[in-house]
Amino acid sequence: MLAFTLRRMLQAIGVMLAVGIIAFAMFRFAGDPVNQIVSIDTSAAERASIRQSLGLDDPVLVQFGRYFINALQFKFGVSYQFRLPVANLLMERMPATLELAICATLFAMVFGILMGVYSALRRDTMLASLFQAVSLIGISLPTFLIGILLIYLFAVTLGWLPSFGRGEVVKLGWWTTGLLTLSGLKALIMPSITLGLFQMTLIMRLVRAEMLEVLRTDYIRFARARGLTTRAIHFGHALKNTLVPVITVAGLQFGSVIAFSIITETVFQWPGMGLLFVQAVQNVDIPIMAAYLLMVSLIFVTINLVVDILYTVVDPRLRSTVGRTA
Amino acid sequence: MTPPVLSVRNLEVEFVTRRAVLRAINGVSFDIAKGEVLGVVGESGAGKSVTGLAVIGLIDPPGRISAGEIELSGTRIDHLPAEEIRRIRGKRIGMIFQDPLTSLNPLYRIGDQIVETIRTHTNLSETAARKRAIDLLAEVGIPAPEKRIDGYPHEFSGGMRQRVVIALAICAEPELIIADEPTTALDVSVQAQIISLIKRLGRDHGTAVMLVTHDMGVIAETCDRVAVMYSGRIAEIGPVQDVVRNPLHPYAKGLMGAIPTLAGDDKRLVQIPGSMPRLSAIPPGCPFNPRCAFAFDRCRVERPEPIQQGAQSVACHLFDTAKETAA
Numbered sequence: 001m002l003a004f005t006l007r008r009m010l011q012a013i014g015v016m017l018a019v020g021i022i023a024f025a026m027f028r029f030a031g032d033p034v035n036q037i038v039s040i041d042t043s044a045a046e047r048a049s050i051r052q053s054l055g056l057d058d059p060v061l062v063q064f065g066r067y068f069i070n071a072l073q074f075k076f077g078v079s080y081q082f083r084l085p086v087a088n089l090l091m092e093r094m095p096a097t098l099e100l101a102i103c104a105t106l107f108a109m110v111f112g113i114l115m116g117v118y119s120a121l122r123r124d125t126m127l128a129s130l131f132q133a134v135s136l137i138g139i140s141l142p143t144f145l146i147g148i149l150l151i152y153l154f155a156v157t158l159g160w161l162p163s164f165g166r167g168e169v170v171k172l173g174w175w176t177t178g179l180l181t182l183s184g185l186k187a188l189i190m191p192s193i194t195l196g197l198f199q200m201t202l203i204m205r206l207v208r209a210e211m212l213e214v215l216r217t218d219y220i221r222f223a224r225a226r227g228l229t230t231r232a233i234h235f236g237h238a239l240k241n242t243l244v245p246v247i248t249v250a251g252l253q254f255g256s257v258i259a260f261s262i263i264t265e266t267v268f269q270w271p272g273m274g275l276l277f278v279q280a281v282q283n284v285d286i287p288i289m290a291a292y293l294l295m296v297s298l299i300f301v302t303i304n305l306v307v308d309i310l311y312t313v314v315d316p317r318l319r320s321t322v323g324r325t326a
Numbered sequence: 327m328t329p330p331v332l333s334v335r336n337l338e339v340e341f342v343t344r345r346a347v348l349r350a351i352n353g354v355s356f357d358i359a360k361g362e363v364l365g366v367v368g369e370s371g372a373g374k375s376v377t378g379l380a381v382i383g384l385i386d387p388p389g390r391i392s393a394g395e396i397e398l399s400g401t402r403i404d405h406l407p408a409e410e411i412r413r414i415r416g417k418r419i420g421m422i423f424q425d426p427l428t429s430l431n432p433l434y435r436i437g438d439q440i441v442e443t444i445r446t447h448t449n450l451s452e453t454a455a456r457k458r459a460i461d462l463l464a465e466v467g468i469p470a471p472e473k474r475i476d477g478y479p480h481e482f483s484g485g486m487r488q489r490v491v492i493a494l495a496i497c498a499e500p501e502l503i504i505a506d507e508p509t510t511a512l513d514v515s516v517q518a519q520i521i522s523l524i525k526r527l528g529r530d531h532g533t534a535v536m537l538v539t540h541d542m543g544v545i546a547e548t549c550d551r552v553a554v555m556y557s558g559r560i561a562e563i564g565p566v567q568d569v570v571r572n573p574l575h576p577y578a579k580g581l582m583g584a585i586p587t588l589a590g591d592d593k594r595l596v597q598i599p600g601s602m603p604r605l606s607a608i609p610p611g612c613p614f615n616p617r618c619a620f621a622f623d624r625c626r627v628e629r630p631e632p633i634q635q636g637a638q639s640v641a642c643h644l645f646d647t648a649k650e651t652a653a
Contacts, residue, residue: 218428225382225423226443226494227416236442237431244433316478317432 008308012301019297023290024067076291081283086291090273095175096166097272101257103188104196109250112200116207121234131204138201143260147194147267154190162187164269195264199253206249210242244315251307255300329400330357331501331534332381337394339380348605350376352558363528363535365549367542369602373558374538378504382419383411399501417447420495424507426488430479436490437475440497447498462493466523485516496527506538521548542585546570554578557602557613564638574640576618620644
């Protein structure tokens with residue numbers, strides 16, 4: 001188990017190194033950084049001195065090494081547009097994105113599993129067909145359109161929910177939360193649904209397919225032959241076996257939820273990392289873009305690691321094979 | 327006289343498909359007495375397993391029991407509502423399936439699966455049920471049961487898993503055990519152990535056993551009586567020595583002739599020409615008539631009814647002497 005975890009961590013470090021190289025390369029491909037800092041009428045001598053003071057004269061490998069060591073200490077440089085350390089900007093925006101992503105995932109998991117189980121067990125009912133139809137919409141409609149439709153309906157027409165922003169937030173140390181105020185919670189509803197809808201339909205379809213598959217297995221037939229109650233069979237035996245792949249997908253999707261929050265955050269003007277990134281792209285703010293890339297891949301890699309470990313907790317078969325091969 | 331543990335009368339099972347109604351079981355009748363082992367043999371698709379599933383009430387749509395009666399110790403169980411037949415399953419009828427590798431839920435400890443079953447059918451507390459689970463595992467011959475009870479199914483070999491499945495089937499002291507090809511998926515050496523285990527459990531607890539198999543060796547060794555099935559009907563049923571040594575029905579004769587012996591006679595094994603008809607194309611009259619060397623006109627039009635011949639009962643016009651002389 002330990003060897004398995006260590007091996008996975010080594011792989012994770014490899015991935016992060018590769019991403020680091022890409023992030024670093026962005027600085028070199030997006031033009032001369034000095035031009036981004038100085039104005040047009042700066043003299044050549046001044047440019048050269050800036051270049052030297054920033055270490056841009058050093059060999060590429062030395063520059064990369066410096067960037068890498070700084071990145072390890074969460075020093076991602078200074079934003080071109082805000083003139084503030086990128087790390088601070090990201091830290092300030094992260095709570096908003098994480099809260100949104102967690103709420104969206106919870107929404108997707110709870111409704112996805114409920115709807116999936118229902119449509120597997122009551123396959124021929126009207127409601128199950130309705131869920132199937134809704135899931136098609138969720139999969140095929142683009143996120144921004146759903147967001148705009150929700151805003152039109154609940155913010156503009158009905159006026160129930162705010163159309164943009166996070167509402168009032170409460171500071172808990174460096175973390176800001178919108179979960180403790182009414183306006184914060186209200187502001188969270190539409191972005192969470194918008195962001196989570198795709199995952200919800202994905203989970204629903206996965207749960208339905210897996211559940212139908214599991215219900216056909218011999219151990220379910222044997223469980224019925226043992227006279228267990230339908231409840232115990234469906235929600236004990238069948239659901240537990242169904243959830244093994246669902247955990248993987250939901251876990252991996254959490255990374256995409258954070259990554260895709262760019263669109264939702266833009267639609268709802270949600271002050272998170274995604275919105276920061278979009279603004280950075282518009283202003284060619286390379287340090288923010290590179291740091292965001294690193295952050296998102298770190299999140300992805302961490303989630304992958306956690307999912308791998310979670311998997312072995314749920315499925316005892318993996319536990320021992322993992323122990324044996326490692 | 328006490329009623330037999332299991333009494334099946336004129337059972338019919340149909341599967342409704344888009345094209346036609348397929349009759350998988352067509353007028354099957356048999357009894358199993360307390361402590362008796364009835365073997366059910368036949369080719370694949372003869373309706374052996376479906377008969378077992380019908381008894382325990384696990385025929386799923388589009389299948390359904392369309393006629394006949396099933397009585398368990400004198401009470402009818404074929405038309406019970408789902409909840410009542412569920413209470414009987416596992417408590418009064420235990421079932422063992424073919425493949426022990428897939429019969430157990432891989433994500434649950436075997437102890438939890440046994441305790442769950444015990445507690446579904448009795449009022450035992452968690453600790454008492456666990457103690458009973460350990461006793462059961464010991465009874466089916468699992469070494470160090472107090473340790474193994476916390477193992478997961480994948481940590482057991484095929485034979486050991488089948489023992490666990492048997493422990494699950496007998497955990498509520500059922501009156502009847504239906505074993506559907508319990509040894510087919512196992513090694514030959516393990517097969518013998520499992521069969522003698524089932525036999526011993528049946529004897530010790532007075533449990534009636536319905537043993538579905540296509541292994542004539544297992545039948546000869548284990549059963550008190552044997553039913554030979556063909557195309558959803560019982561071709562012949564009787565005491566095992568009689569049916570094996572002196573089969574009457576031409577199909578049973580063919581089946582017994584196809585068993586290799588170690589006696590050393592160099593004769594070729596007899597094989598039955600052709601194959602069993604599909605459910606959608608069962609010929610009129612006796613379903614065996616196209617393959618039967620003794621078939622005559624009547625076999626092609628009239629369905630033979632079971633005829634008592636000593637201790638055996640055979641569904642074949644060849645033995646209908648009364649009618650033959652009258653005609």
